[in-house]
Amino acid sequence: MVALGGDMTNALIDKARAERERRRSGRSRMSxxxxxxxxxGIGLLLALTVGGDPDEAPTCDxxxxxxxxxxxxxxxxxxxxxxxYEEMTGRRESGDTVxxxxxxxxxxxxxxxxxxxxxxxxxxxxxxxxxTGPCPRCGMTNRREKxxxxxxxxxxxxxxxxxxxxxxxxxxxxxxxxx
Numbered sequence: 423m424v425a426l427g428g429d430m431t432n433a434l435i436d437k438a439r440a441e442r443e444r445r446r447s448g449r450s451r452m453s454x455x456x457x458x459x460x461x462x463g464i465g466l467l468l469a470l471t472v473g474g475d476p477d478e479a480p481t482c483d484x485x486x487x488x489x490x491x492x493x494x495x496x497x498x499x500x501x502x503x504x505x506x507y508e509e510m511t512g513r514r515e516s517g518d519t520v521x522x523x524x525x526x527x528x529x530x531x532x533x534x535x536x537x538x539x540x541x542x543x544x545x546x547x548x549x550x551x552x553x554t555g556p557c558p559r560c561g562m563t564n565r566r567e568k569x570x571x572x573x574x575x576x577x578x579x580x581x582x583x584x585x586x587x588x589x590x591x592x593x594x595x596x597x598x599x600x601x
Contacts, residue, residue, distance in 0.1 A: 430583040433572045435596045438587035441570070442549035451543035455536060462532030469525025472518050480510035553588055560593035569601055 444450045479486045482493030482505075493505045505513065550568035557565050567588040574581045585598040 430572065431585070431598045433574075434570050434583060434585045434587050434598050435589075437572050438550075438568060438570045438589060439596070441568075442589060445543065445547070445549050446545055448545040451540060451545060454539040454543055458532045458536050458539060462529045462536075465525045465528030465532065467525070469522045469529065472521040472525065480507065480513075482510060550587075550589070557590040557593060557595050559595040560590065562590065562592040564591045565589065565595070566591070 441450075479488070480493075481487060482491065482495075487493060487507050487510060489507045491507055493510050495503060495505065548566055550566035553565040553567050555565075556563055565588055567586050569584065570587045571582055571584040574583075584601055586601050588597045588599070589595070
């Protein structure tokens, strides 16, 4: 094993132990599922609440239009011009359709991502990959390892340290080697 600096070695080991504990306790899984549910709920809320009453008259400059009104829109980026009552109704509905599609798409994507998130972060799945051979401290074969990265920001610079951390579940043995 190649030695890393003592502080970085301890930081990598601490990060790996914390990650293993989050997985074992189910916190990683619960956090991912709650985040996906909240984002999916926001998408569904957007999809279901966008747009108003389709029979409601369109507005131009925050004023309700009548059937004889023409709305003049000035736009430097295109999309400007003169629009009748019917055209303004169509513009509103097309914008609503896009937002509705985005909302339903976001909700659907979150629902689909919940399945792999729940499976990959299952607390019964062990952390890391198995290591062949016995633990040098206790002689048991319950060691696992995983590539871990620790980042430290100082001023405007971020320093990254990556190593493969080996942990023994039986005796608490830990070691770090370069990837």
